[in-house]
Amino acid sequence: MDQPVRHDSMRARNLALVLGEVSRGGPLTRAALAEATGLTKTTVSKLVGDLLDARMVTEAAAVRDGERGRPGVAVSLSGDHLGALGLEINVDYLSVCVMDLTRSVRLRRTQAVDNRYSISTDVARKLRKLALEAVDEAGLTIGGAVLAVPGPVDPARGLLHGAPNLGWRDIRPAELLDLPVPVAVDNEANLAALGELWFGSGAPDFLYVSGEIGIGAGLVFGGALFRGTRGFAGELGHVVVDPGGPPCRCGGQGCLERYAGQDALLQAAGLLPFGTDAEPVGGRGPAGIATLVERLRAGDGRALDACEQAGRALGVALISAVNLLDPGTIVLGGVFAPLFPWLSGPAARSLSRIGHAAPRLEVSAVGPDAASLGAAAQVIEQMIANPATHLSRA
Amino acid sequence: MDQPVRHDSMRARNLALVLGEVSRGGPLTRAALAEATGLTKTTVSKLVGDLLDARMVTEAAAVRDGERGRPGVAVSLSGDHLGALGLEINVDYLSVCVMDLTRSVRLRRTQAVDNRYSISTDVARKLRKLALEAVDEAGLTIGGAVLAVPGPVDPARGLLHGAPNLGWRDIRPAELLDLPVPVAVDNEANLAALGELWFGSGAPDFLYVSGEIGIGAGLVFGGALFRGTRGFAGELGHVVVDPGGPPCRCGGQGCLERYAGQDALLQAAGLLPFGTDAEPVGGRGPAGIATLVERLRAGDGRALDACEQAGRALGVALISAVNLLDPGTIVLGGVFAPLFPWLSGPAARSLSRIGHAAPRLEVSAVGPDAASLGAAAQVIEQMIANPATHLSRA
DNA sequence: GATATTAAGTCCATAACGTAGACTAAATCA
DNA sequence: TGATTTAGTCTACGTTATGGACTTAATATC
The missing domain is CATH 1.10.10.10 (Winged helix-like DNA-binding domain superfamily/Winged helix DNA-binding domain)
Structure with a gap:
């Protein structure tokens, strides 16, 4: 500047x-x-x-x-020469994609791994192997990579402050990966938001709500991410829904995550016992949500109630988000996407109590690999914004 | 771009x-x-x-x-040649200041006027007179003006969407003023935040909380305002503190404004009857707050309770704000500045329940004319950022 | 089918601007 | 007094975009 x-x-x-x-x-x-x-x-x-x-x-x-x-x-x-690498480490899987300059996905690789309380170097080694194979196979000149991780990141220093569900703290994942291209690191919700930007509805301004174990949000403004001072912006999961509510692992009380996080949802629906680390009926993660969707379809009262409650809480948190951030629209992604038919009604009702026009609620059009797609697209965007660095006659 | x-x-x-x-x-x-x-x-x-x-x-x-x-x-x-005009229309007063390029205030004029439910053209005429006199007296070449108004604004179009306490809706105040220099319009909280930026503690990233009749907030990032998609960002007053709380004029329930807005505070302290438009003990506005401060100093229990409650609610709203916006520090201004000794404790206690390090709470160092100072400084900033437009040999 | 018309793309002379290094100016140090 | 050091100016030069003339390749018209 x-x-x-x-x-x-x-x-x-x-x-x-x-x-x-x-x-x-x-x-x-x-x-x-x-x-x-x-x-x-x-x-x-x-x-x-x-x-x-x-x-x-x-x-x-x-x-x-x-x-x-x-x-x-x-x-x-x-699309024949330059390409980018999108990487993701998440709780249940590793994911890699190679994208060319035209933003076409050339190759995807996903490997199901349980990374709960894992050793970061082991995970990095697996991802590295996956990435190198993908790059080799794609046959493009890779200009850079971005890695999505499930936790708050300082993108300037490449520092992952903490990933509670992986059991990691203060790690520099790019160094562990040791790839032959520069690797930037960013938060999974932020990158999923970028994935939505490039491969979703195409709106230039929106708040992407990423429902996973935790609830994050990525705010996109005029095609760029809003990150906050330290990169912690968008922690929608810890917006207070009820100051007298149940305690949250963040130290607060009545956080949204306690009402609409994946575990809270499954518990309320009777699919997960109330001890935090027990194994849920139908499995945690996608499987648990799939079971929930089945029961919702079947008209199960407890499941319907759970979504009603979660949707209402989500709507309350979104009132605050809309008042503070003024997003163009709101896109629900992650596990909220399959639950959208049951969540959006109650959420919209809460949200409609806002004074000025409430933004529209939409489903994410992308899918579970939004983050790695967004990661690769981010690299491509950098390349297009700085073509001079890729000129041969440097 | x-x-x-x-x-x-x-x-x-x-x-x-x-x-x-x-x-x-x-x-x-x-x-x-x-x-x-x-x-x-x-x-x-x-x-x-x-x-x-x-x-x-x-x-x-x-x-x-x-x-x-x-x-x-x-x-x-x-500081001898170019200058800028800062203007403010607020509920109880009109204010004008002339600032030179060095950001020294050359001249201030404030006129106490009750603008509640006023006619916009009348108010504009008064302000116009005040402004022209000030410009004449200052003897600088004025490059532009910014006007602060108490309500949400679309700065690109100069449109004031509504100022509930003035009783105005969808007005273009710049056209009414009809000054011989370009006039931009912006929200009072935003401009007060800029005033804090230039004349306060000097921090480059903070959330300025403007406690007036309503509660607004201006988010400053790296010396620039964050406005949101439509310029409505920072409406801290309508962040939900308790979803089961009392109804708010915005249509919602349990908004912060109902707990920590000026009227709510005065009511809770027994200084304002519970009918909205009644005249408070000691007068509304600064006078009412001055009375409240007196009682606080005297150890009045009802007043102390009122601040305790308001501070706690403010803290809860700020938890959401911190999670969503990640500001560097939080600066309390407007009527919150004189009440800071009594508000900051409970607010900080609520706020400290946040997971990661909570940002510091500070008092605004500027004072009640933060908005008009910020307005003028905004013009100066534009001039310094675009010197080419002021070159003689155009 | 020959010629006019139209639009795309290239060529060339020119102007604006920043750079590099030589040069001049004005101070301190010995 | 002269050497040294730093500030600021001057001059030749390189890079880049401009504007208009020119070439190329298509369609339209007779």
Whole structure:
């Protein structure tokens, strides 16, 4: 931000401008790019030339749209050369994906592993193997990776402050991975929000609510994440729903997580005994939720009640979130996605008591690998925003 | 953001870089500026020349710090030419201040007026008169103005959505004022937060809580305001403290405002009857609060209880705010400032139940005209960030 | 089918700006 | 007094975008 502008950064900026336009606007001719960016045709031609040399864009066949005049040559992102790696460590699985510059997923690998109270170096070794195989197979030049972890992260220092469900504290996962590309680390909810941004409904401003064992939220504004001072923003799970409510492991009382977290839901539905670490009926995680959905479909009263209560609490927490953050819409993801038909009604009723227009509640359109998709997409976004660093004639 | 970079914008950017450094780092020689910005001495000299021509900076006498070598000429912001206007319309008063480029307040004018359920054009006329007199007297070239109003604003369109305590709805106050300079409009809490930023403790990241009739909050991040999608962010007053609590005029139940808003406080302390529009003992506004402070000092039990309750509720709301926004510190302003000794204890106790380290609670160091100071400072910041628009040789 | 028209893309001369290093100015040190 | 050191200016140069002329490749018109 407080860097001087020299000729080279001027060029870098304009290069990013052109590439960004290509990325957003699909295949465009040089003339259309000049129009869109406000640069002259001459300049655009030179910039596109550099991008072609760097294999970041390709020329398609001439565009003949039936108009008079010489047809333009469409320039579009090239998926053949550069790629990005998305990684995820979560409680029940490891996940890897390789994405090309066009944001197409080239390859996915998921490995079911129980990482509860695991040793971080072991997990890292497994993920490393998975990642290297995937990169090898995809055959792209990987420019970087982002790793999603289930806990608060300081992205600037790559520090995972703590992942309660893994039993990890103050770890630098990027160093453990030791991959031959730069690895950034971020929170799972944040990256799932980015996954929703790129592969979901397409809204540019929303609050993504990630229902997992804990409840997180990623706030996306104009296509960028809002992180807070220390990267702890979006801890929706510990918003107070009832100050006289039951105690929470965070030290507080009446946190949302105690009403709408996965364990609370399963307990209320009678699928998980009230001792925290017991094994639930139908298994924890996806399986437990699948059982819950079955019972909801069957009209089980206890299950329906559990969702009613959870939805209402979620709505109350969202009132606070809307008043403080003013998100465009609210997207429910994670385990809230399959439960959406039963949660959204009560949540919307709570939420509607807000003064001004309440934002819409939507289901996440992405799915369980939102975080690793978002992670890879984040790398791609960086590449498109900084094409100069990938130019061959550095 | 998606503008092409040409030679002129390159220059504009570097000009802003140099001026920003002068603004932050106090008087600096050209050599020191070259060091700080990363530009060459030649370039800095040329840029400083332009800034001198525009009378945005002045040269002081040579700096002789006892070192060897030719002494440098200190360049500092000039307070003699450009200035900014800060305006505020609030429930009990109108306020105007003129500030020069160095952020020194040149002139303040406050006029006590009861603006409850007033006619907007009348109020605008009074403020216009006050503003024109102030500008005339200050004798500076005014580059712009910002107006603080007590209600949610869309700053991009200059639209005040509603000011319940004034009885206004969907108004464009800048047009009513009809001043000969561009007038931007913003929320009072936001601008008070900026006032705190420039004239308070100096922290770059904090949540400013503005206790007035309503309770607002301005979130400052790295010296910039966070506004939310529609500019409604920071409505701390309607964060839910108790979902079973009393109804609020916003349509919700158990909002913070019902526990810690000025009227709620005065009512709980027995200084305001429970009919909303009755006249309180000792007067509403500052006078009412002054009476409350007196009673607190005297050890009045009802007053102490009122603050205890309000503080506790405030703390609960702040737990949610901290979890969602992750502010660096929390600054209490408005009527919360004089009540700080009695509020901060209970609030901090509620807040300390948060999992990770709770941010510090501080008193606002600014005072009641934080909003108009922040408004003027906002204009100055714009001028310093865009010096090219004020260059004579346009 | 030949020619005019239209639009895409390239070429070339020019202008703006920052850089690098030489140069001048003004102080302290010995 | 002269050497040294630092501030600031001057000059030649390189990079980049611009604007308009030019080339290319299509459609439209006769």
